[in-house]
Amino acid sequence: xxxxxxxxxxxxxxxxxxxxxxxxxxxxxxxxxxxxxxxxxxxxxxxxxxxxxxxxxxxxxxxxxxxxxxxxxxxxxxxxxxxxxxxxxxxxxxxxxxxxxxxxxxxxxxxxxx
Amino acid sequence: xxxxxxxxxxxxxxxxxxxxxxxxxxxxxxxxxxxxxxxxxxxxxxxxxxxxxxxxxxxxxxxxxxxxxxxxxxxxxxxxxxxxxxxxxxxxxxxxxxxxxxxxxxxxxxxxxxx
Numbered sequence: 001x002x003x004x005x006x007x008x009x010x011x012x013x014x015x016x017x018x019x020x021x022x023x024x025x026x027x028x029x030x031x032x033x034x035x036x037x038x039x040x041x042x043x044x045x046x047x048x049x050x051x052x053x054x055x056x057x058x059x060x061x062x063x064x065x066x067x068x069x070x071x072x073x074x075x076x077x078x079x080x081x082x083x084x085x086x087x088x089x090x091x092x093x094x095x096x097x098x099x100x101x102x103x104x105x106x107x108x109x110x111x112x113x114x
Numbered sequence: 115x116x117x118x119x120x121x122x123x124x125x126x127x128x129x130x131x132x133x134x135x136x137x138x139x140x141x142x143x144x145x146x147x148x149x150x151x152x153x154x155x156x157x158x159x160x161x162x163x164x165x166x167x168x169x170x171x172x173x174x175x176x177x178x179x180x181x182x183x184x185x186x187x188x189x190x191x192x193x194x195x196x197x198x199x200x201x202x203x204x205x206x207x208x209x210x211x212x213x214x215x216x217x218x219x220x221x222x223x224x225x226x227x228x229x
Contacts, residue, residue: 004157035215042118042203043158045216056215092159101146101207104219105158 002015002026004106006092012112013082020078021109025094032075033103034067035091043091082113116141120204121218122210129196129227131137135223138206142182149178149189150203153221158203162189189209 005024013019025032030051035043046065047057051072059064064082069075079086089110093103117140124168127133137147148164149160151207162178164187169180177190185205205217 010134035216040221042205042219042221043217045218046210048215059216075145090157100147102163104160105159107151108155110155 004063004092004094004104006090006106006109008109009107010110010112014114015082015084019082019088020076021092021094021111022074023094023106024074025092026096026104028066028096029074029094029104030070030072031100031103033093033095033097034075034077035093036061037048037089037091037108041045041050046077068073072108079111082111084113087113109114116144116206116208116218116222118204118206118218120202120223122223123169123221124224124226125193126226126228129194131194132192133225134193135191135192135202135225137187137189137220139185139187139206142185144182144206145209146207147178147180147187148205148217149176149187150205150219152201152203154200161202191225196227196229199225199227 009021010108031047034046036042049069059075062087064080089108093105095103119138134223147181149161152158164180170207177194180187201222203222205219208215
């Protein structure tokens with residue numbers, strides 16, 4: 001399968017715990033994006049990488065959110081000290097070189113904070 | 115700041131009807147507009163991408179139009195089927211000096227096609 005994959009698909013955690021999600025983009029896609037989607041809303045852009053460089057992170061929701069893409073392949077999104085308001089679907093997308101307007105989305109990770 | 119609005123928020127129609135979903139955006143300086151489909155609890159599937167130089171784009175029973183000057187796009191679904199039931203989202207790219215960043219999405223239209 002050559003699509004975008006995300007793991008885990010579902011995560012249930014207690015408030016205050018740290019969580020980390022992984023995204024594997026389509027191979028050879030140099031751009032990788034993270035979005036958050038809450039119930040009844042469209043996805044909200046958080047951050048993106050071009051290869052290993054994080055080119056936009058001002059839209060991360062707070063300093064509890066961080067993302068990495070150390071080797072320019074997979075990426076991780078970490079949320080520290082989770083809050084109930086962090087409960088949402090976290091979506092990852094990737095795009096090929098020269099086609100940043102065309103993003104391919106993964107299935108998402110559903111986070112529930114109790 | 116770009117804002118994308120979709121009307122209606124929800125729509126329920128009998129199978130076989132033709133229908134139109136609407137999307138409007140506040141900043142007409144867009145390079146393209148995309149329509150996505152999202153099934154419950156799933157990721158997004160791109161349906162149609164219209165470049166700013168195009169007026170419409172077609173794929174099977176789907177036809178999307180774009181009027182940049184008025185800040186509007188429509189998605190026309192012909193001969194609707196129960197399998198078309200999903201949430202439909204439109205999105206436009208955000209741009210900085212380095213090129214396209216993320217996408218700005220509307221809240222979507224939740225479509226139910228009754229058998």
